[in-house]
Each structure stands twice: as C-alpha cells, then as structure tokens.
Amino acid sequence: MAVETSERIELYGCMTPNVLKVMFMLGEVELAFRVNHVRIYRGENFADGFDGLHPFRKLPVLVDHDGPGGKPHRVFESGAILVYLAEKTGRLLGDDPIQRSGVMQWLMLQVSSVGPVFGHGTHFNRAAPEDSGYARRRFITQAIRLCELYDARLGEVRYLAGDDFSIADVATFPWLWRHPGMLGIDEADYPNLQRWVAEIGERPGLQRVHEAYRALVRVDRADLAAADPDLMDRFLGRGRWFRVE
Template sequence: MSDLSSFPITKKWPARNSDLIQLYSLPTPNGVKVSIALEELGLAYEPHRIDFGGNEQKSPEFVSLNPNGRIPAIIDPDGPGGKPIGLFESGAILVYLAEKTGKLIPADPAARYEMLCWVMFQMGGIGPMFGQFGHFHKFAAEKVANNSYPVERYRDESKRLLSVLEERLKDRQWIMGDEYTIADIATFPWVRGADVFYGGREVLDYAGFPAVMAWLERCLARPAAQKGLELPAKP
C-alpha cells in the first residue's frame, strides 16, 4: 500500500485504498470535470465528498492540499517518478491525467497546444463568467433587484462566449474535431450547469446556439459523463 500519511488531508478523509487516486470533490461544474475524466480514462479512484454546507473546503486539512480552498483536488499515489503527488485546479488536473495516460489529448504537438487554448478558454472565460452570471441571476437576485447591471453584464458576456463556442462547433463533432478531449470535458459541465444549477437556459438563449446544444447532448450521452456527473455521491 502507498504511504499517503504526509498529506494531512488524509487524516480527515482517510484513504480506504491508498494505492488509488484520491479525489476530493463535489458534483459542481468544476468538480465533475475530474470525475468524468477519471471515468473516461478508466483510472481507479476513490471519491471523497467535500461538504460545502459544513465549509469543509476551508478546513485546515483541505487547505493543506489546495491553499485556495476550492474543489476539486486529487492525490495520485503513483505520480512522477512513482512518488505521490497532490494537485489542485481542475484544468491542471485534467492536463495531468491526460498526459499521464496519453489519452483525451492529441498526440500531435500542434493540436495539443490548440486544445490547451480551448481548455484555457474555459478556465479563464466560460467558468468565471458563467459563475458570475449564475451568482447574480439566481443566488443574489434579491440583492441586485434594483440594479440590472450585474446580471446584464455577465449575461451578455456569457452569451458572447457561447457564440465563440458555437462558431467553433459548427461542422465539428467535438471541440477538436473528431477527437473527444479534455477541452470538451472542461467545458460542457459549465454549459450544462448554467441551465441545471442557475436556470439560465432562457436568459442565455440556448436555443440560439444549435451547434453548442447538439454538442452538449453528445457529451451528456457518454456513459462516463453520466456516471461522473453524479460523483462524489451523497452518503
């Protein structure tokens, strides 16, 4: 068995099998990226549910792995050189897992960098902007009832980003064409989440982005996506 005792997070969330990748997450648009990737890659892992209600992501044990106090995070007992490694930030974890396995990432170097552009597009654009839209549209609606600017700002920017994705996906099955990659996995949970979590389908005019909607359905039809979207499961 691998020794993960140097990671304080394992004191609060003990590993049942320390030879498996340890996933610390919750089924949010960011969190499910990693569980979906792990399912697609067929990597054995042990999911640990981080309770936002209990503010567990801010606990000393969790922050010892991710100083930013955000899910997801992982420990891979078989990291570079066969040594355990702890990682945080969903985009970084996706790149790590893809490079570790040589899957969900183009083999051609130029295509690989093109794909990374789209991963960063999600990390720097779709994720933050959709998240801000959802916050003001749903969770802070009463606070901005007399000020339409926050909702309008993030609604319009979210729609602009959807239009960029729409143009990319015209006549393409996946973001990188015929190959399903971590760029798709990074992005589709946020497009789904803006509807499922934030109720933004009508406000963001999803019907006006048919290529995006068809791509989203293809993503959601994948068995690994269906399973990963539900993990870590409720106790």
C-alpha cells in the same frame, strides 16, 4: 470529510461543474478513484489544514498515490488536473504539437472564461443579496457571447479542438450543459451547441461516474437547504465577510 485510501486516486470534491470535469475524465480513462466528499455547505473547506490541499481552499483537488516516480502527487485546479491525467494516461491531449496546441487553447478558454463567466453569472443571478443589476447584466451578456462563440465553433467542427474528443470537451461540457438555461438563455438559439451537448452527454466516461456524482448532489442539496446563513455569507464572500466598504 472521510479519508480512506483503498483506491490509488483520491478526489476531494463536491457538487460543482469543476468537480464533474475531473470525475468525467477519470471515467473516460477508466481510472478507479475514491471521492472524499468535502461538505462545503458545512464549511469543511475552511477547516484547519485544508489550505495544505488547495491554497485557495477550493475544489476539486486530486491526490494520486501512484504519481511520478511512484510517489504521491497532489494537484489542485481542475484544468491542471485534466492535463495531469491526460499526460499520465496518454489520452485526450492530442497526438502532435498542433493538435495539442488546439486542445490547450480550448481548455484555457474554458478555464479563463466559460467557468468564471457562468459562475459569476449564476452568483449575481441567484445569490446576490440585492439585485446587482449591473453585474448580473454584464455576466449574462458575456455568457450569451460565449454561447454564440461555441455555437459557431461547433458548427465547423465535431469536437472543440477539431476531429477528436479531448480534455477541452471534458472541461467545457459540465459548464455548457445546464448553465446557459439556468441564466435564462434560450438554448434552442444554439443548435450546434445543443448537438454537441447531446453527444457529449452520452459519453461512456460520463455514464460511468453518473451515480457517484448524483450521490454528491443529493448530500450537498440537503446541506445547502440546512446551511447556516453566516457560513453561506462566508462561502459567498459577502455580508460581514466583505473586506471592503
């Protein structure tokens, strides 16, 4: 894990939608940042002291060396990082209390439902050692309900919180861009969602960070292909790492 601080913002990350959210935001608000690649498929998030960055040893984590009062400030949890950056820059959070409330509702729905449902759906679809039919079907069913909900919403409004692009779109795009297809959901059934994915995918903020994210993907895919099976069990919380019978 390389840590040099040439930029004033450091992002601890790896290839995952939750990290892409933060990179996308930094690209949108045009803040320079340095990525500290945490090699999760080599177990770097389990290293001594990593819980000082994130108490649950997860990514992303952001460290702003120009934080409030000019002091360094650390933020974990992708939703909290987006709100922090929106407040820091005065961008993408809504201009009045009603707009801001709308942005927060769609942001919270992503954090509490879209991420966990598509994340667990992908886990039970691809990573469960034996076919856990109940869990796989449950999470894919929830994912389909979410696709229906977002398709209906995006049939009424241009962006998730209404007329304006916001951190709710930034948070949701990395999850609804490819994960429905990865779960075998037919994206053509959701034309409004497809329209939004196509539009958000062209955002300048995403273009700005595209190469930096691709670099994480290249290294993590190679690490994943060579990963130690016991480390994968630890990472996924299974095998000898199960804590219950």
